Amino acid sequence: GDSVTQMEGPVTLSEEAFLTINCTYTATGYPSLFWYVQYPGEGLQLLLKATKADDKGSNKGFEATYRKETTSFHLEKGSVQVSDSAVYFCALRVMDSNYQLIWGAGTKLIIKP
Amino acid sequence: DTAVSQTPKYLVTQMGNDKSIKCEQNLGHDTMYWYKQDSKKFLKIMFSYNNKELIINETVPNRFSPKSPDKAHLNLHINSLELGDSAVYFCASSRSGLAGPKETQYFGPGTRLLVL
Numbered sequence: 001g002d003s004v005t006q007m008e009g010p011v012t013l014s015e016e017a018f019l020t021i022n023c024t025y026t027a028t029g030y031p032s033l034f035w036y037v038q039y040p041g042e043g044l045q046l047l048l049k050a051t052k053a054d055d056k057g058s059n060k061g062f063e064a065t066y067r068k069e070t071t072s073f074h075l076e077k078g079s080v081q082v083s084d085s086a087v088y089f090c091a092l093r094v095m096d097s098n099y100q101l102i103w104g105a106g107t108k109l110i111i112k113p
Numbered sequence: 114d115t116a117v118s119q120t121p122k123y124l125v126t127q128m129g130n131d132k133s134i135k136c137e138q139n140l141g142h143d144t145m146y147w148y149k150q151d152s153k154k155f156l157k158i159m160f161s162y163n164n165k166e167l168i169i170n171e172t173v174p175n176r177f178s179p180k181s182p183d184k185a186h187l188n189l190h191i192n193s194l195e196l197g198d199s200a201v202y203f204c205a206s207s208r209s210g211l212a213g214p215k216e217t218q219y220f221g222p223g224t225r226l227l228v229l
Contacts, residue, residue: 044156046218105153
């Protein structure tokens with residue numbers, strides 16, 4: 001079945017460090033891919049998305065490229081800030097899933113000043 | 114205006130009680146969802162519902178039941194609460210239709226349920 005695998009957290013970095021959070025997926029069909037972010041005490045919000053192979057989603061300095069050949073959608077940011085501390089969820093969505101999102105387990109990111 | 118709202122934000126109750134959590138969206142979406150997030154932040158879909166069908170995650174106990182008075186509301190009713198029901202419950206909504214797979218889900222702020 002369809003699934004999403006994320007790197008386990010927590011990921012702890014110093015401010016201004018380079019960030020990569022790995023996400024790989026298994027899916028039939030042609031999924032859309034998403035990164036959601038959950039700040040402490042809040043609900044999830046869309047960070048970025050890509051709907052077809054080789055698309056790059058970007059927002060707030062974060063980027064992720066839809067790589068069909070490696071079935072990956074890794075999240076990257078060149079210079080993280082303390083305010084980026086949150087839990088990041090990778091997700092996919094395919095037509096066959098009745099529009100439900102298939103979620104990764106989430107990766108907690110801690111940025112130290 | 115808040116796009117997806119939930120009430121209450123916090124709910125503390127005794128084991129065995131029956132409680133409801135309300136969700137409203139003002140985005141004009143036709144599909145709504147309930148998720149459960151455990152203490153390790155793992156998200157589990159409980160229900161998805163649009164005006165055509167209710168899809169239930171088969172692992173959800175039948176003590177949980179969604180109730181939709183209209184397209185903008187999807188309430189979650191829980192009977193006979195158990196300790197293991199303690200979690201954060203999120204409501205979400207999206208559009209379906211032809212753009213279904215590309216559509217973003219919009220989440221409410223969550224309801225933190227503690228069963229004592």
